[in-house]
Amino acid sequence: AAGPTSTLYSVDQGNSAIPVGTTTIEGGRITLTIPVIRATFTGELRQGRIEGQFTQGGTLPLVFQRGEATASAPDVLNQAGLEALRAGINTPAMAAAASKAGGRSIALATGLRAIGHADQVTTSDKWHLGSITKSMTSTLIARLVQAGRISWTDTVGGVLGSAIPNIRAEYRDITFRHLCSHRAGLQANIPMSDLMAFPRESADSRADRIRYATLGLRQAPQGPKETTFEYSNTGYIIAGAMLETKLGATWEALIQEHVFNPLGMTSAGHGAPGTPGAYDQPCGHARNAAGAMEAYPPGGDLTDNPAALGPAGRVHANFEDVLKYLTAHCEMRSSFLSRESWQTLHTPPFGGPYAMGFSRQGNSLWHNGSNTLWYAEVMFDQSRGIVAAAAANDGRAGDLRAPVGAALVGAAQAVV
Numbered sequence: 001a002a003g004p005t006s007t008l009y010s011v012d013q014g015n016s017a018i019p020v021g022t023t024t025i026e027g028g029r030i031t032l033t034i035p036v037i038r039a040t041f042t043g044e045l046r047q048g049r050i051e052g053q054f055t056q057g058g059t060l061p062l063v064f065q066r067g068e069a070t071a072s073a074p075d076v077l078n079q080a081g082l083e084a085l086r087a088g089i090n091t092p093a094m095a096a097a098a099s100k101a102g103g104r105s106i107a108l109a110t111g112l113r114a115i116g117h118a119d120q121v122t123t124s125d126k127w128h129l130g131s132i133t134k135s136m137t138s139t140l141i142a143r144l145v146q147a148g149r150i151s152w153t154d155t156v157g158g159v160l161g162s163a164i165p166n167i168r169a170e171y172r173d174i175t176f177r178h179l180c181s182h183r184a185g186l187q188a189n190i191p192m193s194d195l196m197a198f199p200r201e202s203a204d205s206r207a208d209r210i211r212y213a214t215l216g217l218r219q220a221p222q223g224p225k226e227t228t229f230e231y232s233n234t235g236y237i238i239a240g241a242m243l244e245t246k247l248g249a250t251w252e253a254l255i256q257e258h259v260f261n262p263l264g265m266t267s268a269g270h271g272a273p274g275t276p277g278a279y280d281q282p283c284g285h286a287r288n289a290a291g292a293m294e295a296y297p298p299g300g301d302l303t304d305n306p307a308a309l310g311p312a313g314r315v316h317a318n319f320e321d322v323l324k325y326l327t328a329h330c331e332m333r334s335s336f337l338s339r340e341s342w343q344t345l346h347t348p349p350f351g352g353p354y355a356m357g358f359s360r361q362g363n364s365l366w367h368n369g370s371n372t373l374w375y376a377e378v379m380f381d382q383s384r385g386i387v388a389a390a391a392a393n394d395g396r397a398g399d400l401r402a403p404v405g406a407a408l409v410g411a412a413q414a415v416v
Contacts, residue, residue: 029042077411091111093120093392095127098388104415109123114393134236137357143341168219171186174225185230262336271316276299293394326379347360
């Protein structure tokens with residue numbers, strides 16, 4: 001589109017609009033960066049087709065051509081289908097669930113909680129949600145705005161100025177709206193060497209979030225606010241630090257009181273789920289130095305991102321509670337938020353498809369999440385009253401997007 005701007009649709013990744021960070025056109029050459037799914041595309045216009053290479057983990061040829069879509073309807077997911085998706089990617093376990101307002105529901109799970117242990121996953125197990133947490137932080141902000149305790153227009157400088165001296169001038173007037181829609185102009189993350197200095201677990205991460213925010217707010221901007229879309233973990237951590245500074249409580253306590261408790265999300269928590277040594281919940285997995293899949297159970301040195309990243313991506317929950325959360329959004333439940341507040345959450349404030357923690361396409365909103373040990377996707381379709389979630393206890397996000405996306409779409413199709 002004019003700008004130039006572009007939007008990507010991937011049938012295997014929820015079939016919802018995926019926001020493109022930058023679109024560059026030079027003659028017949030187009031280059032896209034898509035930070036929300038860590039992907040790029042570079043192509044050349046030749047005889048009415050765009051022929052190029054798509055990189056997302058690996059690199060594959062990809063051709064775009066004009067024409068009518070002829071794809072058939074997605075397959076309906078069942079237990080055998082989920083097991084086929086799991087076996088096809090050789091991931092330890094997968095789960096999927098969906099429900100339709102006043103209608104059917106489905107919950108499926110298959111595979112092992114941890115490689116090397118016999119415990120099977122169940123439909124009541126908890127899954128790490130990664131960046132799906134971002135929409136929960138935005139929902140928390142909406143609840144606190146509606147209660148009159150904060151404002152969407154509170155600025156970084158106004159809230160954090162006394163705690164963080166020498167905030168760059170470009171960031172002083174950015175607000176919760178900018179932070180939650182990735183339109184603050186911030187870089188995506190602080191340097192990895194700085195990130196690894198933060199503790200993995202902490203009883204109170206408020207000081208660490210201020211320290212993280214200090215590093216982020218002193219980085220050079222990725223671009224001007226509002227016109228620049230840059231998917232940013234840093235932005236959500238700064239939003240969390242602002243909440244903690246204004247309200248005098250941890251983000252963890254605030255989201256428990258104002259989101260999890262009102263929605264009855266009794267399984268929701270933070271970090272890797274499960275009891276150390278018990279294998280009573282799925283464990284995250286990643287490839288080790290030898291290339292084999294290895295489990296990273298709770299209580300180990302590497303089970304999740306540092307605790308300071310909570311507002312950006314450390315929530316876990318079972319799918320029953322995830323669907324409760326998505327249903328509140330899908331139905332725009334008035335007992336939880338006013339219609340105006342829901343519309344604020346679901347509407348991109350500065351254009352494009354990305355709203356407040358969800359990517360929007362028509363009446364559907366979608367997001368994914370990974371902490372490099374897990375991968376999950378969620379969606380809700382307001383036109384059909386359908387909510388769905390799917391996940392794997394495996395951090396190979398580039399490989400998992402297609403099968404988890406297929407499970408998500410298939411679960412939704414099963415309750416139509």
